[in-house]
Amino acid sequence: MKTLLSSFLLALLVAFIVALSLSLGAVSLSFEQILSGFDASSEFYFTIHEYRLPRSILAILVGGMMALSGALVQGVIRNPLASPDVLGVSQGAGLAAVILMTIFPSVSIFWLPWAALSGGIIAALFLWFLCGSHSGAIKLAITGVAMAALYSSAVDFLMLTKPLEVNNALLWLTGSLWGRGWNQITMLLPWLVLIPFAFSLAKRLNLIGLGDDVATSLGTSISMTRLWALTIAVGLTASCVSICGPIGFLGLIAPHLARRLVGGRHQVLLPCTMLVGMVILLLADLVARIINPPIELSAGIMTAIIGAPYFLWLLFKVR
Amino acid sequence: MSLSTHNVSVGYHGQAIVKNVSLTLPEGKIIALLGPNGCGKSTLLKAMARILTPMGGEIHWQGNNLHSTPSQYLATQLALLPQTQPIPEGIKVKDLVAYGRSPYTGFWGRLTKEDHKIIQQAMEQAGVTELSEQFVSELSGGQRQRVWLAMTLAQDTPYLLLDEPTTYMDLNHQVELMNLFKTLNEAGKTIITVLHDINQAARYCNHLVVMKAGEIITQGEPESVLTKELLESVFSVTAQIHTDPVAHTPMCIVE
Numbered sequence: 141m142k143t144l145l146s147s148f149l150l151a152l153l154v155a156f157i158v159a160l161s162l163s164l165g166a167v168s169l170s171f172e173q174i175l176s177g178f179d180a181s182s183e184f185y186f187t188i189h190e191y192r193l194p195r196s197i198l199a200i201l202v203g204g205m206m207a208l209s210g211a212l213v214q215g216v217i218r219n220p221l222a223s224p225d226v227l228g229v230s231q232g233a234g235l236a237a238v239i240l241m242t243i244f245p246s247v248s249i250f251w252l253p254w255a256a257l258s259g260g261i262i263a264a265l266f267l268w269f270l271c272g273s274h275s276g277a278i279k280l281a282i283t284g285v286a287m288a289a290l291y292s293s294a295v296d297f298l299m300l301t302k303p304l305e306v307n308n309a310l311l312w313l314t315g316s317l318w319g320r321g322w323n324q325i326t327m328l329l330p331w332l333v334l335i336p337f338a339f340s341l342a343k344r345l346n347l348i349g350l351g352d353d354v355a356t357s358l359g360t361s362i363s364m365t366r367l368w369a370l371t372i373a374v375g376l377t378a379s380c381v382s383i384c385g386p387i388g389f390l391g392l393i394a395p396h397l398a399r400r401l402v403g404g405r406h407q408v409l410l411p412c413t414m415l416v417g418m419v420i421l422l423l424a425d426l427v428a429r430i431i432n433p434p435i436e437l438s439a440g441i442m443t444a445i446i447g448a449p450y451f452l453w454l455l456f457k458v459r
Numbered sequence: 460m461s462l463s464t465h466n467v468s469v470g471y472h473g474q475a476i477v478k479n480v481s482l483t484l485p486e487g488k489i490i491a492l493l494g495p496n497g498c499g500k501s502t503l504l505k506a507m508a509r510i511l512t513p514m515g516g517e518i519h520w521q522g523n524n525l526h527s528t529p530s531q532y533l534a535t536q537l538a539l540l541p542q543t544q545p546i547p548e549g550i551k552v553k554d555l556v557a558y559g560r561s562p563y564t565g566f567w568g569r570l571t572k573e574d575h576k577i578i579q580q581a582m583e584q585a586g587v588t589e590l591s592e593q594f595v596s597e598l599s600g601g602q603r604q605r606v607w608l609a610m611t612l613a614q615d616t617p618y619l620l621l622d623e624p625t626t627y628m629d630l631n632h633q634v635e636l637m638n639l640f641k642t643l644n645e646a647g648k649t650i651i652t653v654l655h656d657i658n659q660a661a662r663y664c665n666h667l668v669v670m671k672a673g674e675i676i677t678q679g680e681p682e683s684v685l686t687k688e689l690l691e692s693v694f695s696v697t698a699q700i701h702t703d704p705v706a707h708t709p710m711c712i713v714e
Contacts, residue, residue, distance in 0.1 A: 218545060343568040346558055349547040350610075353510045358614065359534030359562045404549030407568060 143402040143412075150401075150415035154200065157422040161196045162188060164426065166433040194321045199421045199439075201328050202317070202380045203390065206230075207417020208338055209376040210391025211398070211410055215345040216369040221281035221454055223391035224260070224377040228287035230386035232263020233378040235291040242302045253327065256382035260374040263287065278455065292386075316438030317384050317425050324383045331379035335414075338372050341365060342406035349404065387421065387440045389447020394420055396450075420446075461486050461649070462507060462525075462537075462618065466516035469506040475514060476502045478673035484666075489640050489650045491660035494670035495694055500653045501542065501622050503670070507651070508539035508620045534562035538614040542622040542653075544607050546596050552606050553591040556582055559613030578613050584639055585609035586632070600627035608636070612643075619643070621652040625659070637663040657694075658710045661685050662703060669693055685709040 162174045169177070169184060177188025210223035224230045236259020237252050267287060271280050344365045347355040352362050377391070394417040395409070402412045424442035431437060463483040470476035477499040484490055484507075492500040505511045507518060509525055518525040520536065538559075547555065559581065560574045570578070582588045585608045590598065595606060604627050611619060625633045640650050640663060654660045660667055661681040668678040671693045677684055690698045690711055698711040 220548070340566060343561060343564070343566060346568065347561055349545070349550070350555070350558060351541065351545045353505070353508070353539060353541040354544065354607075354610075356510055356530075357508050357534065357537065357539035357620075358558070359531040361530065399549040402549075403551065403554070404547055405554055409549075 143408045146401045147408070147412055147415065150412060150419065154415060154418045154422065157419060157426065158196045158200070161199075161422060161426045161429075162192050164430050165192065190321060194325055195317050195425065196422065197325055198317055198320050198328070198383070199425050200418045201325065201332070202384055202387070203394075203417040203419070203421030204414035205328075205331070205335070205376045205380050205417075206387060206390045207394030207398075207413045207420075208335065208410060209373040209380075210417075211395035211406075211413040212338055212341070212345070212369045212373040212376075213391070214395050215406060215409075216348055216366050216373075217280075218349060219280060220396070221278065221392075221451070222284075223389075223395070224373060225288065225386055225388050225391050226281055226451065227264065227267055227284035228291055229260045229263050229267075229374055230377050230381050230388075230391070231288040231291035231295070232266075233257065233260035233374075233381040234386045235259055235294050236262070237382050238295045238298050242298050249327075253331070253379050253382040257375060257378035260378040260381070263291065264370065264374055281455065288386075316428075316436070316440060317421075318436050318438070320384060328379060328383055331375065334372050334375050337368075338376070339407075339410055341369055341372075342410055345369065345406040346404075385440065387424075388444045389451060390417060390420060390443050392454075393443075393447050393450055396454075461521055462651075463519045464503070464507070464516065465519065467503075467506060467513045467518055468515040469502055469511050469513045470499075471502075471511075473514070476673050477506065477670075479516070480673070480675055481516075482668065482675055482678070484649070484651060484668075486649050487644070487647065488666040489644050489664040490652070490666045490668060491664040492651065492653045492668050492670065493657060493660055494676075498670040499673040500670050504539075504620055504622055504651065504653050508537060509533065510539070510541075531562060534614070534616075536616050537618045537620060538611045538616040540607055540611045540619070540621040540624055542626065544603070546603070548596060550595050551591070552587060552593055552595060552598075552609075553578070553582070555595050555606055556587070556591075556609045556613050559610040559615075562614065577615055581609045581612035581615075584612055584642075586635060601629055601632055604628055605632065605636075617648055619648055619650045619652075621650070623653050623655060625654070625656070633659070640664075657685070657690075658703075661710060662706050662708045681709050685711060 163169050173184050174188055176182040177184035213222045213224060214220060233256035237256045240247060240255040267284055271283050344360050347358050347360045348365055355362055395413045398409055398413040398416045402408045421439060425439040428437040428439050428442045464480050467480050468475040468478050480503060492504060494500045506513055512526055520528055556578050557570060560570060561568060564570060582591060585605045587606050587609050590602060595603060625636060637659060644650055665680060667681055667684045669676045669684060676693055677689060685700055687698060687700055690696050697714045699714060700709050700711055703710045
């Protein structure tokens with residue numbers, strides 16, 4: 141009952157922040173003005189329908205998917221410090237996308253998510269190669285953070301050394317929702333198919349949390365579950381990163397907050413994590429947008445401001 | 460005849476700890492695996508629970524190779540309580556015990572009335588009913604051990620495999636656990652448990668398997684297994700064997 145209430149309140153919060161995001165910005169709009177913005181003849185049509193609405197929808201999609209990806213990773217490797225951004229998977233995906241755009245600028249944008257996906261997988265495999273399968277929580281997290289920093293600086297390097305016209309395209313990969321619209325939403329839609337697959341792992345993720353021995357004795361295949369969950373997580377992350385770059389700490393914090401709210405049963409945790417992720421990214425984007433209009437910060441900076449101290453706190457807590 | 464090992468060698472990282480063991484575990488008994496540290500008793504138990512795959516030989520369940528029998532089916536036949544367990548975050552006791560039903564539930568893990576009844580019963584048997592609303596992470600070591608036991612009981616299997624289940628438990632809970640084994644055994648369950656305490660094993664179990672350095676030294680009823688010579692050769696202690704004045708089972712007193 142409590143979990144149902146929490147989920148309902150979270151959904152309500154998402155709706156509320158969407159309403160705020162539609163209303164606030166360089167120009168603040170009233171409720172009637174927002175409604176009129178859906179009509180193509182209105183003077184607010186561009187602001188609402190072409191700018192704020194797609195941006196909010198994108199925040200919902202990306203926030204939900206990145207958070208879900210974090211919950212999958214944390215569940216399957218039983219490490220509270222893990223998430224695709226902490227493990228460098230997001231940044232690896234971002235780097236691969238940047239390499240594609242700078243070295244092969246003529247390649248269709250259609251390949252961007254696939255480049256990101258391969259980058260994410262390579263980053264995950266590389267981390268696994270560095271740490272091995274039985275390394276401790278902290279070693280994995282610290283190695284991941286170091287790799288993430290390395291990939292990010294490689295992205296910066298490419299952005300600084302390559303010509304200006306490419307730079308424009310690269311503004312994408314700074315962890316921001318700025319300048320994204322319906323096109324990006326359409327690119328992201330096919331990847332939503334991963335969500336039901338992620339949910340179908342819920343029961344097995346619960347059992348993985350009981351340790352490999354018990355999970356095996358309860359009839360769960362550890363290696364298959366792990367492979368599926370990580371593949372789906374990398375897919376979700378890579379598709380998001382190819383749209384708005386690595387948004388740091390989102391995949392780390394959202395599952396933790398959700399676990400506090402509704403507990404650790406993945407049947408409830410996974411959907412709630414998505415809602416929490418939506419709230420965080422919507423809020424981060426809103427604040428980044430209205431803090432000093434018309435100049436915008438990137439949402440990634442906002443999530444990092446909350447996320448980095450939280451990560452440190454976790455690091456001290458986990459031993 | 461249900462569970463038997465045939466020339467089984469098993470260990471870690473290519474190193475055999477259990478060497479060439481052939482053993483038939485008598486059905487319907489309370490069986491204790493005994494032996495000094497590192498003798499391979501836990502390793503053998505893990506192989507029987509299919510956590511470890513034998514490097515040589517085969518383990519049979521109902522005459523078929525255990526390690527090629529469908530996992531979901533075996534989950535309804537053999538339950539394992541490992542020696543140590545991770546502490547899952549944000550999970551209540553009743554949720555954890557309910558996870559024991561997962562071999563029977565559908566892919567979303569929805570519980571039926573029957574499932575709830577079995578969960579309730581398992582919690583009562585393990586004495587954790589009053590903890591049901593608490594988070595597993597808030598419990599003491601001994602309480603946690605009993606909660607995990609309840610989860611294993613909820614799995615409702617004819618065979619129970621336990622790895623030193625009395626560790627972390629205080630005396631009264633140890634006694635309760637051993638008495639619970641008796642009750643479960645009378646209800647038809649076969650219990651295979653690794654134990655440290657020889658006297659506990661002799662008192663509550665009716666079949667002892669003694670191991671040393673990866674091999675089976677002897678097995679049988681406590682009366683025939685527990686001898687001065689055995690304690691000397693396996694545990695390197697000089698001891699006297701007396702009859703327990705209460706249970707009339709053999710007990711050893713180290714000199």
